[in-house]
Amino acid sequence: MGSLSNDSFAPLEPKEFSQESKKVIDFIADYYSNIEKYPVLSQVKPGYLKTELPDSAPYSPEPLEDILNDIDAKLMPGFTHWQSPNFFAYFQINASTAGFLGEMLCSGFNIINFCWLASPAATELEILVMDWMAKMLQLPPSFMSSGNGGGVLQSSTCEAIVCTLAAARDKVLAEVGYEAITKLVVYSSDQTHSSLQKGVKIVGIPPSNVRCLPTAFSEGFSLSPQTLEEAIRKDIMSGFIPLYLCGTVGTTACGAVDPIEKLGKVARKYNLWFHIDAAYAGSACICPEFRHYLDGVELADSLSMNPHKWFLTNMDCCCLWVKNPDSLIDSLSTNPEYLRNAPSESGNVVDYKDWQIPLSRRFRAMKLWVVIRRHGLATLRFHIRSDVKLATYFESKVAKDSRFEMVVPRKFALVCFRLKAGKDSKDDENLNKKLLQEVNESGNAFMTHAVVGGVYFIRCAVGSTLTEERHVEGLWKLIQEKATKVLLDAIV
Amino acid sequence: MGSLSNDSFAPLEPKEFSQESKKVIDFIADYYSNIEKYPVLSQVKPGYLKTELPDSAPYSPEPLEDILNDIDAKLMPGFTHWQSPNFFAYFQINASTAGFLGEMLCSGFNIINFCWLASPAATELEILVMDWMAKMLQLPPSFMSSGNGGGVLQSSTCEAIVCTLAAARDKVLAEVGYEAITKLVVYSSDQTHSSLQKGVKIVGIPPSNVRCLPTAFSEGFSLSPQTLEEAIRKDIMSGFIPLYLCGTVGTTACGAVDPIEKLGKVARKYNLWFHIDAAYAGSACICPEFRHYLDGVELADSLSMNPHKWFLTNMDCCCLWVKNPDSLIDSLSTNPEYLRNAPSESGNVVDYKDWQIPLSRRFRAMKLWVVIRRHGLATLRFHIRSDVKLATYFESKVAKDSRFEMVVPRKFALVCFRLKAGKDSKDDENLNKKLLQEVNESGNAFMTHAVVGGVYFIRCAVGSTLTEERHVEGLWKLIQEKATKVLLDAIV
The missing domain is CATH 1.20.1340.10 (dopa decarboxylase, N-terminal domain)
Structure with a gap:
């Protein structure tokens, strides 16, 4: 040659x-x-x-x-700089040494386990680590490999929602005929993450068939089972077909938690697919004191949470558990000749290509496995608790300054607060916008905003891996300083 | 504290x-x-x-x-071991030092640029590197940022297909009404990758509305524009709505190339969205001698190719270019309050969340940028050519052994061959199955199979990063040795 x-x-x-x-x-x-x-x-x-x-x-x-x-x-x-200790915006995306090591091993082996044969250990490690996670979260056996359920690592909550929506959709359409796709209805609260809306659009259900049910301050912006049931009944009366309910543990705007058990009962009564989106707060549920937020999870069909947010696992890593993997496979499987092989045809192995959107997939199980082993359950709990403690500390500072108020009670490590100084609500909003802008433009911290119940407020999401007490202290000083300036400007 | x-x-x-x-x-x-x-x-x-x-x-x-x-x-x-130099199965997934460095930087910064503000450099680097790639592939300006088109880095071909299908679907349904979703028809050849079938299922178009048009040996298993046009006409006569055509440059089974220019003209005539899937062979088109396979690309609406296959870019990295980004945005955008910000509202920036399935996204542009800079266009061309040369070398070995035959002419670095010794086609198939099994069970090489035109054959996909001439030589010796054994066993 x-x-x-x-x-x-x-x-x-x-x-x-x-x-x-x-x-x-x-x-x-x-x-x-x-x-x-x-x-x-x-x-x-x-x-x-x-x-x-x-x-x-x-x-x-x-x-x-x-x-x-x-x-x-x-x-x-x-x-x-998402890894800056002064990043308090959106929700954090935790990097860690262990997450990085796992990511290096994933990328170094560069193994693609679309079917079991294509790398048996990658598939079997994923089954194992998803069972580990399920046990840490005290999920019922019906979500684990031992109980005919199972877990899969995906890229994002939106992928988890698309896959479960498609599974739910196809199960119903197989019974009632494909034309009914325009009659399928999806339920959520007005606090549910935008990934649900996007997922519905992607799977071909008319976006107008999403019921974003109203929530209220009096119920902590959680979805009311009564409101849900009324909406379902109304839809049935109007000839619609209730399909899917998304409940949230830890909403993006204000960290609200939907009443999983009560919603689950309504979902069972009307035969809806019930998905729990615990993208952010799912990680906290490894601590016994937070686990009660998942009570009733046995009534759900699927649950997702993102270790890439608050579980020291570098991007990307989304855990999805389903009770009935066959429903995913029915919707997502393809079986071209060039991928056929004896183990797949034996039916004794998991082919993860049929549990997700893409064919190819990264070896994310390696990363999550390294994160869990390198830290251990005790340290991972410590990690969650120390962030919550920092958030509590920040909350106590807010409470001591009469110019500020909390907008909703804090549940996890997200603090929702605002300046309350304006004469009317429009003044309030402008004042808080200015305060946020001043803080962010200083370059010394980054927070974002949200609006719930018509109230504009500032979100302080504590949880970046490098954040320590001194950063939270620094943030609070910065906020106070800028608040003084903004309030003074408002008078002049 | x-x-x-x-x-x-x-x-x-x-x-x-x-x-x-x-x-x-x-x-x-x-x-x-x-x-x-x-x-x-x-x-x-x-x-x-x-x-x-x-x-x-x-x-x-x-x-x-x-x-x-x-x-x-x-x-x-x-x-x-996908990175083994003796891996000749499926299509290779190239790891490289540069790809790994880029992946480390991506994971180390752990930056999420769902909107421009969330990390301006990540978004602007992606725009830049997608323009670089477009220029290397000599795409028309209509696919570049300077020409109102644009590129985005996604996880996989399936994601690219889901996003473009959703865009095409929603554009048509906005005109004809949502109920028509069951009338939309998608065209491909029987050689098109299974990602298309999966994508169609995901976006809610009935799977029975995919026309997998027959291909033939006489046309190199490429899609005939006449066959396509006949199918379209028949569908229109039957009240269906032709929506989307997927053409392929380098099919998975045998590396076939659809006639892009001719198909493009049919697509334009009937107003179909025309997507080109160049997942595998797109990388080769940076070489002038392969670029002609993309002739007619100016007639397409979108094009995808996977640097994670044959472009030294560790998983995952799929390039998708579209002529009209607004069509993606119309289908995929969400605009929740908690993500709103001044630059996004100015309309002067790209928010990649609206060009893809997930909200969150990895900093893949960093990786592809490092790969391109670390190697340069000249070396990347050398990389493609050396794999093609190794495949040509293997092909010459096949040609010299009268027990074997090539199944289709080789275009890139995929060699499709088989033992031709059996008395009838069923014997042939069993013989080749046994040969493949013997080779794979030896542990010294891994190849896979496919079937085209009813013919079972073995695929030797040359292109793993570490593969050298000696590995191809070793593979051929192993195949010859096992062929002798299998043929002997068949006589006994």
Whole structure:
């Protein structure tokens, strides 16, 4: 063959792999050491990067050093630093050493277990680690591999919702005929995450068939079983087919928890698929003092939660458990000749391709397994509790400053508060918008806002891995300082 | 606060991060050095892992060494080694040092750019790198940011298909009414990847509305524009609504290429959304000698290809370009209050959450950018060409052994061949099944099979990053040896 050999091209040569990887490790470790020096929320203007980097790919290889220098000089100013200890926005996305190690192993092996044969250990480790998680959350055996249920690791809550919606949809349509797809109805509260709306649109159910049922301050913005039942009855009377209910443990706006057991009973009564979205607060339920929020989970058909949020597992990792994996498989399986193999045809193995949207899949089980083993249940509980304690500490500061008020009681590590100084509600909103803007533009912290029951407020989501007491203290001082300025400006 | 401090709990402390990460780097480098010692295809039996690992999570932290030892002793036997140079199955999933570095940076920053504000540089780098890729593939400006089109990095071809199908579906249903969803028809060939069937099921179009049009040996198993047009006309006559056409550049079974330009003209004539799935062979189109397979791409509405297959980019990374991003946004956008922000509302920025299924997203642009810069266009072309050259070399071996035949002409780095010794076709199939089984059970190579035009054959997909000439030589020797045995057994 002769001319094929090119000694300089060895894109996975172990020695170079090791040397270059270690340079990047040092680069990332330095980043964590210096992360507080950057503004948390990027201060760049739209389109800034276009003038910083060439508009087409290089023809020849470039050294790693040049790439790292460009990250430092050109990309870093455009990053919003999710791993900053001063990041209190949205919900945190926990990185950890263990999560990173697991991600490296996942990427290093670069194994794709779409069917069991394609890498048996990857599939069997996923079954195992999903059972571990189920036990930590005290889920009933019906969600575990031993009880004919099972778990799968997906990319996101939206994927979990799309897959379970499709399963629920196809089960009903098989009975009533495909034309009825426009009659299927999905129930949630007005606090349910937007992933549900998106999932409904994706699976071809008319978006107008989502009932975003109203919640109220008096019930902590949780979904009322009575309201649900009334809506179901009304839909049935109007010729609709109630299909799916999404309950939430820890809503995005204010951390509300739906009454799982009571909703589950309504869902059973009307034969709805009942999904529990515990994306954020599911992690907390490994602690006995929070587990009661999942009471009634045995009435659900599926449950999802995101270790990539509050469980020290780097992106991405969403756990989905279902009671009846066959319902997923009925909707999502394909069986092309080029993937057929003896173990799959024996029916004795799990082929995860039929439990998710894509065919290909990353070896996420490796990551979650490393996270759990490296920390252990006790430390993971400590992790949750220390964030909750920091949030409680922040809450106590809010309570002591009469200019502020809590908007809803805190359940987990999300504190919803606001300045209450304005004369009418519009003033209040503007004042709090200004306060939030001042805090975020300082570069010293990043929080976001939400509106519930018509009330605009600021969300302080405690839980970034690097956040310590001093950061929460610093945040509170910053808020007080900016509040004084904003209130003064309002008078002038 | 006092009791909160726990000096031993610092899950992202830079020094420990660096030390432990480097241990894992050494572990992975050793793995690559020793990878040929493992059987490529795992030889374990279903359920093997259950007895090897505890059935519940540890209560206390475990040392990294124990975890790595368990990977070595307990998981490794259950791995099918996708990065082995003797992996010739399915299509390869390229790992590379550059891909790994990019993945580490992605995971280390752990940035989520669902909207521009959430990390401006991540979004702007993605726009830039998708334009770079578009230029390398010589896509028309209508797919680039400068031409009102644009690219997005997704997890998989299936995600790309779901998103484009939903966009096409909603555009038509907005005109004709939602009830028509059961009348929408999707066209493909019988060689199209199963992701299309799955995508159709997910978006709520009846699976029976997919026309898997027949292909033939005489046309290289490509979709005939005449066959397509006839099918469309028949559907229109029957009251169906032609919606979407999926053309493929490099099919999974045998590497067939659909005639893009001719299909594109039919699609335009009947106003179908035309998607090109170039998951595998798209990478080859950065070489001028392969680019002609994309001729006519200007007639398409969307195009996807997977750098995680043949472009040295570790999992996962799927490029999707669309001419009209608004059509994706119309179907996939959600705008909850808690994500609202000034730049998004200005309309001057890209919010990638509305171009994909999930809300959250990994920083994949970082990875693809590192891969491209670290190698450069010239080296990436060399990479493609050297794999094609190895496949050509293998093909020449097949041609010289009269017991074998090529099943279809080779276009890229996939060789489709078989033993032709049997008396009738059933004998042929059994013989080739036995040959494949013997090769795979030896542990020294892993190939898979397919069936086209009723013919069972063996697929040798050359392209694993570590594969060199000696591995292809070894594979051929192994095949010859096992063929002799299988043929002898058949006589006895």
